[in-house]
Amino acid sequence: MTATAEEFTARHRDTLERALEAIRERAFWTPYPEMPKAYGEEAAAEGKAAYDGYLGRSFPLVQPGTDEMVGGEKSPYGVELGVTYPHPDLDVLLPAMQAAMPKWRDAGPAARATVLIEALARLNARTHEIAHAVHHTSGQAFGMAFQAGGPHAQDRGLEAVAYAYAAQTAQVAAAEWEKPQGPKPALKMAKRFTAVPRGIGLVIGCNTFPTWNSYPGLFASLATGNAVVVKPHPNAILPLAITVAVLRDTLAEAGFEPDLVALAVEKPGEGLAKVLATRPEIRIIDYTGSTEFGEWLERNAPQAVVYTEKAGINTVIVDSVEDYKGMLGNLAFSFSLYSGQMCTTPQNIFIPRDGITAGGEHKSFDDVAADLAGSVEKLLGDDARANALLGAVCNAGVSERLKKAESVGKTVLASRTVANPEYPGAEVRTPLIAAVDAADTDVYTAEWFGPISFLIAADDTDTAIETFRKTVTEHGAITAAVYSTDDEVIARTEEAALDAGVNLSVNLTGGVYVNQSAAFSDFHATGANPAANSALSDLAYVANRFRVVQSRRHI
């Protein structure tokens, strides 16, 4: 190992140890502050200047096999970024990446982990810069782009590094084996066990969370010795280009080939993800996006291990509640955050058609619907506050679904466009809430990605639980929640959640929202229902990204 790699190992050994403890204990922990002020007085201005410096230029990234510069990101807030990026000749780029792997493999799990933690530390130091890039590609409000695109994504990267290290060191690196042979001398063998990479990993980024959803697969594959080619969503390249550049610099400084990580940006209509996914060099794929393409990958890339996060129908069961206002506020926030453009936004809210008991009083279905609508209106009544919480619509599909939803069921709350003085071109939308009936399965068994939620009138709570179990089993969900003052109802919902394989939040009324998961504590998705075939992160997410190869000899 080089002196620099050793220095990185010494610097980050404690962070690795702490992360290993965190993934086991699952209490609160993070090394990356989520408050912008924690990054120092100059950081905000420097980050903005760094971001502005990219605009209208070629992104400074020199990779093997670049045949032209491409890219045409337009911010959901209305600004043309004008940045271009390397487009790869795969027959040049992929062999260079393969050639980079043996030295990385030979460095071993600890060196790989700590070099990657150094890269995460550098990414963390550039959080303001990355926040602007995420803000202007995803359409997230700046505050959310800062947290989700910066420290929370870095947390998920570190978590993956920790799992990868734990899995690779599940057995000793070398052992002596001595088998008694009765009166004869024992048989003795020396054995070595080496974690070897699968090959090149492919990370296919998404539009809405370019860093958060990409970092787990990116860091898990690198930490297990693989090279990784990152194929960003064509609307959200910059955050991943910065990430790739930081990783390449860190790897080179540590004495490894920078080509262990590369960016692959597609030309319009090229379908580069499909091309890459079926290349024999690609042995691992991480994907976040539509069910259709996720299933295509699962079926058409048999040479690779494929991890997917797809669509789901996130569900809330409302049975009864003590803190009615707390529930209303909590759900209103969950509907609104990033204008519902999260894979975790609740969509299907089951409410008994005869109403519920809330804080000791009866509330009819219509009362609850009206109160939820009122709570959202109150939350978003001030445009400045609304702009800080909502997001800009990141693609036309969201606008189209909002239009279509206007004629579904009974509109309880119409969506409106919030004026954004800074970016007049941005389409910042508030949630649409529609009341439908449990019989309207055609409506609510599809995902309506965006700020669209259905209040579904159920015969009773037991029927709601059974419909929840059935619809999530069949169509998947990333999140689920239940509100009840009855321990029996909660127990039955938990049983249904175990059966359907979805993570459940119970009686959320405070500052924790069903659409948020905390790295090192909450698993994101379960891999147990059709919405995802894996979870971020767990042992299953890392253990098959490498294989162990053994050598043995007599002693």
Next chain:
Amino acid sequence: MTATAEEFTARHRDTLERALEAIRERAFWTPYPEMPKAYGEEAAAEGKAAYDGYLGRSFPLVQPGTDEMVGGEKSPYGVELGVTYPHPDLDVLLPAMQAAMPKWRDAGPAARATVLIEALARLNARTHEIAHAVHHTSGQAFGMAFQAGGPHAQDRGLEAVAYAYAAQTAQVAAAEWEKPQGPKPALKMAKRFTAVPRGIGLVIGCNTFPTWNSYPGLFASLATGNAVVVKPHPNAILPLAITVAVLRDTLAEAGFEPDLVALAVEKPGEGLAKVLATRPEIRIIDYTGSTEFGEWLERNAPQAVVYTEKAGINTVIVDSVEDYKGMLGNLAFSFSLYSGQMCTTPQNIFIPRDGITAGGEHKSFDDVAADLAGSVEKLLGDDARANALLGAVCNAGVSERLKKAESVGKTVLASRTVANPEYPGAEVRTPLIAAVDAADTDVYTAEWFGPISFLIAADDTDTAIETFRKTVTEHGAITAAVYSTDDEVIARTEEAALDAGVNLSVNLTGGVYVNQSAAFSDFHATGANPAANSALSDLAYVANRFRVVQSRRHI
């Protein structure tokens, strides 16, 4: 948990702890003695009587949905077994198995592990009985059937249980999460993490190692909370029928539904494995057998996680050797054991065409070929000894390949049929050794399953290493070996083995053979080349057989 399950937990907790240590430390360990005498004075006679008691009868196994009794095993040693077994109506059997799972899930990882260790202890006590069943279905000589079919298979079962327990307990079962909020009160959540099963596992048994190759998947899936349906090879049902019966009895005694495990025997030509593999209830598949069907499973059962062990071309590189006689004896034994009907038998032996240095003397290619042939002849010269080491040909394909191999290259040693006085009908074959050239790639890049080995004349050792790297990368291998007195050559071979992803044995001359792997120390296969997509056992083999589902609430 029932009192009996608690008793099993108390009884086997120490064994579980010791197994957890063993999978990490990978030194020698086994709780199951491999010497027949260790099982007591009466065990041999009792085991034989128990085996005889099955012949010509319906196997005593009562399962839901049995629509008829089927089976027609004929021992490779020439005896008709005449045992019939339940054939399932899957629309009755599979729902009964699904209904058995929630209680098993709720029992948790420790109870599941220790109930399964109790079942393994009961199987161990019946090793003599199982040995006769394996002997008369696989064609293994009795001594090998005893060890490989009994304690070594039980070791692999326990190893899988230990890995499953380790993976499921990689995080705490419950945690408190407390996130500071500056001057405001901290956010506090209580979280629970539950390992949930995927569904029903399918284990597809093979003819040659009905227990050894089935126990890892069977015990791994059960230990992670799944039910398992066992579909034996139609020629090797009895060992798995006994196994299923013991598991069902143990589970019932511990207070669980016996339908967590069931046997599914097919009618002639029914193709039950394909039918089962594509049922939506089947969520995990474990398979050992042909590459063709293994790849079919990998591509046509997208609803399941599929673990396969397929064909490979096991390779030995001979460069130079100190202990020439030791090498000859070791290889002769490896060629002969069970008449080469092992997925680990060496097939391709690369030798420089200009010969090697052996114990300080030059040996030409022809010398080495003649000496290897002589070593095999000497090893198998006595019929009694030959019958104890070889096996009966278990299917016509092996005989046909032996016939075909007679006209390949230059026959260095012809295969002969060894007379077996006890079973005159048995075809017990000695190895065929043929010399071919490195240019004859059509010959040696296919698997010739059976007692067939090729001595391949290579230009030099470096060329041999490169051909090894290329052929194993493309066609797979379970085992590889190198003989060299030159540390540089060994290092280059190790590098090629890491690249190709195959386990390597270096300079085996003593009582350890390339075709044998020891549970708790050696990984069987790597999952890194086309011969298998997984290893027995490691974390990757168990970590995706269950998923973790979370429930969280405010404190």
